[in-house]
Amino acid sequence: MFNSISDYFSQVGERLDWNGELVQCVVFPKLFGTAYTDLGFAAACKDPALSNTLFGALGNTLIAVFLGYGIAMIVGLMFAVGQRTKSKIFNRIVREFVEFIRSTPLVVQIFFVFFVGPQFGITLSPWVAGMTAIGLHYAAYLSEVYRGALNAVPAGQAEACIALNLSARRSFFGIILPQALPFALPGMGNYLIGIFKDTPMLMVIGVAEMMHVATAIGSEYWRYTEVMTIVGLIFLALSLPTAALLRLLESFVRWKLGMTR
Amino acid sequence: MNLISKQAQLINSKVHEMDEMSQYPVELTGNDVPMVRFMNVTKKYGDLTVLDSLNLDIQKGEMVSVIGPSGSGKTTVLRMLMTLEQINGGVIYVDGKPLTHMEKNGVLVPASPGYVRTVKGEIGMCFQHFNLFPHMTALQNCIEAPVHVLKMSKKDAIERAEEMLEMVGLAEKMDQHPIRLSGGQQQRVAIARALCMRPKVMLLDEVTSALDPEVIGEVTNVIKKLVSEHDLTMLMVTHQMGFARDISDRICFFYDGKIEEQGVPKALFDNPQRERTQQFLSAVKSAD
Numbered sequence: 269m270f271n272s273i274s275d276y277f278s279q280v281g282e283r284l285d286w287n288g289e290l291v292q293c294v295v296f297p298k299l300f301g302t303a304y305t306d307l308g309f310a311a312a313c314k315d316p317a318l319s320n321t322l323f324g325a326l327g328n329t330l331i332a333v334f335l336g337y338g339i340a341m342i343v344g345l346m347f348a349v350g351q352r353t354k355s356k357i358f359n360r361i362v363r364e365f366v367e368f369i370r371s372t373p374l375v376v377q378i379f380f381v382f383f384v385g386p387q388f389g390i391t392l393s394p395w396v397a398g399m400t401a402i403g404l405h406y407a408a409y410l411s412e413v414y415r416g417a418l419n420a421v422p423a424g425q426a427e428a429c430i431a432l433n434l435s436a437r438r439s440f441f442g443i444i445l446p447q448a449l450p451f452a453l454p455g456m457g458n459y460l461i462g463i464f465k466d467t468p469m470l471m472v473i474g475v476a477e478m479m480h481v482a483t484a485i486g487s488e489y490w491r492y493t494e495v496m497t498i499v500g501l502i503f504l505a506l507s508l509p510t511a512a513l514l515r516l517l518e519s520f521v522r523w524k525l526g527m528t529r
Numbered sequence: 530m531n532l533i534s535k536q537a538q539l540i541n542s543k544v545h546e547m548d549e550m551s552q553y554p555v556e557l558t559g560n561d562v563p564m565v566r567f568m569n570v571t572k573k574y575g576d577l578t579v580l581d582s583l584n585l586d587i588q589k590g591e592m593v594s595v596i597g598p599s600g601s602g603k604t605t606v607l608r609m610l611m612t613l614e615q616i617n618g619g620v621i622y623v624d625g626k627p628l629t630h631m632e633k634n635g636v637l638v639p640a641s642p643g644y645v646r647t648v649k650g651e652i653g654m655c656f657q658h659f660n661l662f663p664h665m666t667a668l669q670n671c672i673e674a675p676v677h678v679l680k681m682s683k684k685d686a687i688e689r690a691e692e693m694l695e696m697v698g699l700a701e702k703m704d705q706h707p708i709r710l711s712g713g714q715q716q717r718v719a720i721a722r723a724l725c726m727r728p729k730v731m732l733l734d735e736v737t738s739a740l741d742p743e744v745i746g747e748v749t750n751v752i753k754k755l756v757s758e759h760d761l762t763m764l765m766v767t768h769q770m771g772f773a774r775d776i777s778d779r780i781c782f783f784y785d786g787k788i789e790e791q792g793v794p795k796a797l798f799d800n801p802q803r804e805r806t807q808q809f810l811s812a813v814k815s816a817d
Contacts, residue, residue: 427613428660432674432726433650442677446664525664526706 322495325481326502332398332467332477337460339403344410349440351415369408375469377401382473398470406463413455417448450522457514461507478502555632557625564589564624564730564762565610571618572605572786579605581786582619587730592756592763594773594794597783598809603766606783607732610764611654612645623651624729650678653728657735659715661707667694667718668703671725679726686725693721697751713744717751724755731755733765737772745769752776770813774798782806 350362369377382397392400421444429439468479482499486492522528553568563586572580580602587593595603608614610621612628620637621628630637631644640648662670671690675681681689694703697717699710707715716736723731733752737745749772755761756776767773773780774794781791782803790797790806801807 422658422660424656424658424660425662427611427656428662430613431611431652431654431656431660431723433646433678434674435646435677438677442673443662447662526666527663527708529708 322478322481322485322498322502325476325478328475329464329467329477332402332470332475333460333464335399336402336406336467337463339399340406340410340459340463341456343403343407345414347407347411348414348418351411352418366408366411369404370412374402374405374466375472377405378469378473394470394473394475398473398475402463402466402470406459409459409462410456413452413459414448416455417452418444420451421447446525447527450518450525450527453514453518453521457511457518460514461510464507464510465503550630550637553620553627553630553637555627555635555637557622561588562625563587563622564591565764566622567606567619568622569619570609570616570621572602572609572614573617579786580609583786583788585781585788587762587764589762590760592776592778593765593781594777594779595764595766595781595783596768596770596773596809597781597789601783602786603783604734607654607734607764607766610730611652611732612649623648650726651729652732653723653726653730654732654734655716655719655723655736657738659707659712659719659739661715661719661722663707666704666706667699667710667721670707670718671703671722674722675725690721690725693724694718696724696754697721698747711744712740713747716740716748720748720751720755728761730762730764733763733767735766735768737767737769768813770798770810782809784809 347362347366351359351366353359378398378401381401382392382394385392385397425443425447426439429443434443467477470477471480471483474480478499482495483492486495519528557563557566565585565587567583567585569582569584570580571578571582583606585606595606597603605614609616610623610628616629620630626648627637627640628645628648629640631640632638661667662673665673668687668690671693672683672686675686675689676683679686691700691703694700697720699714699717699721702710702714702718707718710718720736736752737748740748749769752765753776756763765773765777777794779791780794780797782789782797782801782805784805790801790803797806798810801810
């Protein structure tokens with residue numbers, strides 16, 4: 269069919285332009301275009317629609333991962349700590365809230381925040397709605413990772429804190445949390461890769477991440493096989509090294525905390 | 530009807546409780562105030578009564594050892610004093626001040642966490658499993674509380690910690706993390722860490738039970754040094770009868786949540802009066 273990859277990418281095809289007329293074009297000029305338009309990076313962040321090439325969209329995907337995971341890490345810690353307070357009623361409320369978030373699909377939550385919010389006067393941009401939904405969803409997952417890790421720290425450590433008269437704040441942030449970190453890292457790495465692979469769900473509300481742009485390109489040229497393959501390969505190429513790096517980070521943290529011989 | 534009577538019962542018991550509390554002084558005064566006083570202290574886990582209205586005084590500078598079979602409540606005594614366990618009745622006084630309660634309108638009420646922190650600063654504790662902070666070096670373990678609780682400058686805290694580590698004979702190990710120290714060394718760091726807070730009362734909860742036999746000596750030597758050189762009040766739970774006999778001023782034998790017998794070591798070990806004490810001591814002796 270094609271003699272070489274360069275043949276394939278320079279192949280001339282036909283597509284409909286905005287006036288509905290058939291025009292000649294080069295297949296996939298958009299795969300390797302400049303990362304963002306002339307307006308620059310900052311403008312591209314404000315308006316997701318500005319990113320119209322696959323690699324530009326990869327930038328949006330990564331931004332979504334870092335923002336979403338950042339929210340999830342902090343809110344997840346709040347969820348985990350919220351289940352360890354002295355008030356049993358408060359613990360129960362947080363517990364049920366986490367359970368509720370964990371038990372509903374992410375896509376439904378994204379739709380809900382974006383489309384149902386305006387009914388109650390809360391209108392959010394696709395980015396804000398998407399980050400809220402994906403951040404909360406993964407916060408619920410991460411809170412369980414934190415909860416397990418905090419429980420894995422021996423009870424004697426908290427008792428030593430009481431015996432030394434340390435404040436509750438110092439006990440948690442200075443003694444318990446650092447020791448819980450090595451226990452939490454495997455689960456946290458798991459969900460980092462998870463959130464990366466779940467960002468395509470944001471396309472349903474029009475965040476221009478990779479999948480959104482890929483379907484746009486696919487529908488423009490009526491060829492999905494190539495663009496979807498490339499998207500899959502990009503995900504794979506980023507996930508695999510991340511997983512390896514996370515393992516390295518885990519042993520580094522253990523060493524840094526002096527918890528290896 | 531039922532609900533009303535239940536309410537009445539609740540109010541009655543509250544009034545009764547307040548009446549009861551008025552029998553406890555809000556503060557112990559006088560010349561011979563004990564360092565620690567347990568007054569009618571009761572501890573229950575659900576229906577199980579672990580300690581049944583315990584009365585125990587520990588004088589200033591006294592070294593008291595607590596012995597007894599497992600499940601007799603001896604560790605619970607230490608844990609209640611360290612506020613690791615809530616008490617279900619009675620009052621504990623430390624240096625004349627109530628620990629578990631605070632004064633309000635001339636009557637004792639359950640203490641607020643902030644108040645407890647001011648009183649329990651007088652108490653230090655060492656544990657069976659050391660409970661050193663594994664992510665800190667020996668020195669960092671020792672300066673953690675002085676810097677964050679006593680608000681000492683880091684320089685002063687390090688000076689004090691070095692002095693204490695020197696005393697337990699670990700000056701050259703102070704930059705090591707606990708994982709690189711032997712059990713005996715870890716326990717000595719734990720003792721130094723507790724001493725850095727300059728407590729008036731020191732609690733030792735089976736400090737040699739988790740150690741290999743050959744390193745028990747290094748820990749008991751440190752404790753002996755403490756007893757002879759420092760003016761500390763000590764309460765020790767132990768299974769080492771010989772050690773307890775050597776260094777204690779008084780031995781308390783616990784059985785079934787009560788003090789079955791107490792006295793000076795010689796009298797209690799050589800001439801126990803109660804049958805259960807005799808049984809326990811002969812069982813321990815035959816095990817050796």
